[in-house]
Amino acid sequence: HASAVYNFAAGPGVMPQEVLLEAQRELLDCRRSGMSILEMPFTGEAFQDIADQARRDLRELVGLPPNYRVLFLPGGASTQFSLLPMNLLPPDGRADYVDSGHWSRKAIAEARRYVPVNVAASGARYGYRRLPCRRHWRLDPGAGYCHITSNETADGLAYHRLPDTRGVPLVADMTSDFLSRPLDIERFGVIYAGAQKNIGPAGLTLVIIRDDLLRAAWPACPTAFSYRVQVDSDNRFNTPPTQAIYLAGLVFRWLRSQGGLGAMAARNRRKSEALYAFIDASDFYACAQRVADRSRMNVCFHLAVPSLTAEFVAQARRQGLLNLQGHAAVGGLRASLYNAMPEAGVEALIAFMAAFAARHG
Numbered sequence: 001h002a003s004a005v006y007n008f009a010a011g012p013g014v015m016p017q018e019v020l021l022e023a024q025r026e027l028l029d030c031r032r033s034g035m036s037i038l039e040m041p042f043t044g045e046a047f048q049d050i051a052d053q054a055r056r057d058l059r060e061l062v063g064l065p066p067n068y069r070v071l072f073l074p075g076g077a078s079t080q081f082s083l084l085p086m087n088l089l090p091p092d093g094r095a096d097y098v099d100s101g102h103w104s105r106k107a108i109a110e111a112r113r114y115v116p117v118n119v120a121a122s123g124a125r126y127g128y129r130r131l132p133c134r135r136h137w138r139l140d141p142g143a144g145y146c147h148i149t150s151n152e153t154a155d156g157l158a159y160h161r162l163p164d165t166r167g168v169p170l171v172a173d174m175t176s177d178f179l180s181r182p183l184d185i186e187r188f189g190v191i192y193a194g195a196q197k198n199i200g201p202a203g204l205t206l207v208i209i210r211d212d213l214l215r216a217a218w219p220a221c222p223t224a225f226s227y228r229v230q231v232d233s234d235n236r237f238n239t240p241p242t243q244a245i246y247l248a249g250l251v252f253r254w255l256r257s258q259g260g261l262g263a264m265a266a267r268n269r270r271k272s273e274a275l276y277a278f279i280d281a282s283d284f285y286a287c288a289q290r291v292a293d294r295s296r297m298n299v300c301f302h303l304a305v306p307s308l309t310a311e312f313v314a315q316a317r318r319q320g321l322l323n324l325q326g327h328a329a330v331g332g333l334r335a336s337l338y339n340a341m342p343e344a345g346v347e348a349l350i351a352f353m354a355a356f357a358a359r360h361g
């Protein structure tokens with residue numbers, strides 16, 4: 001990065017520098033239209049081309065079959081916590097949720113305002129240091145869907161193997177790991193992701209939904225948030241978040257230029273494994289998460305001497321290693337290693353951690 005910092009924030013997080021430069025270059029004159037992206041009517045040809053290209057690039061990246069639809073919605077992932085039950089269930093429906101940490105608890109609390117929720121499994125008994133053991137899952141065969149959080153941003157856990165929900169559509173909050181690895185898309189009914197990690201602009205949320213799950217939303221659901229209405233109107237029921245869609249499109253193109261999701265997964269694996277290996281080999285640092293369930297996006301760790309945590313964060317910041325404090329609800333430290341974090345950033349972090357341990361150990 002021009003400013004020589006590495007940003008380990010959990011989100012909004014680091015963006016590819018090439019994308020920022022291109023957005024800067026095009027800010028006043030987007031694709032030779034003479035208009036800024038901020039000035040383009042969403043119904044006009046110039047913006048339609050941008051949105052269509054973004055959709056095509058995303059479909060290509062993920063390998064989306066034609067029976068999956070893509071929506072670019074405003075509102076952030078938390079909005080979807082409420083919209084899922086109203087869009088996917090009949091008013092007397094019910095849903096399964098797996099409680100794997102902070103963000104699944106948020107999704108559950110919100111869904112409970114609308115429908116009965118069966119918590120099919122919970123990691124609470126493990127202090128959320130591992131995913132709930134498969135043997136203990138209790139799925140409700142009458143559930144309209146089963147919700148998981150594929151990557152727990154605050155707790156540093158991720159699914160590396162998908163659950164078998166026995167025909168009940170799997171719905172996944174992929175906010176913090178979407179586009180970080182290839183997807184077995186046909187295993188999912190719905191995927192949604194707030195954009196501010198691997199996609200870009202905060203406030204935009206991607207929803208990918210299988211055709212057969214589209215139904216009329218509850219009357220209480222705002223029309224602009226009806227998946228059905230938005231799909232039927234080609235995502236143009238109302239003004240979509242145009243600049244955010246443009247920026248996401250630049251990121252999709254960048255991902256394709258980097259070799260796609262397979263190349264991203266390999267790089268993300270190298271980055272996180274280097275950091276976990278360093279932590280595991282050290283007496284000064286520790287990671288409490290079960291090895292098989294560790295996130296490759298959000299590496300959570302702590303110091304053997306927790307009283308040094310604030311000093312660690314402050315010294316790191318002075319060296320240009322930013323935003324390493326853990327989530328407020330969890331504490332400790334966290335390095336988020338999204339797609340745009342270069343391997344050099346992880347090397348710099350490890351070098352700093354070694355020096356800090358030598359000074360304070």
Ligand code: PMP
Nearest residue numbers: 076077078079103153175176194
């Ligand atoms: N789900 C997960 C997994 C997240 O990490 C976050 C945000 N960090 C959210 C949901 C909430 O996203 P938003 O702030 O866009 O509502």
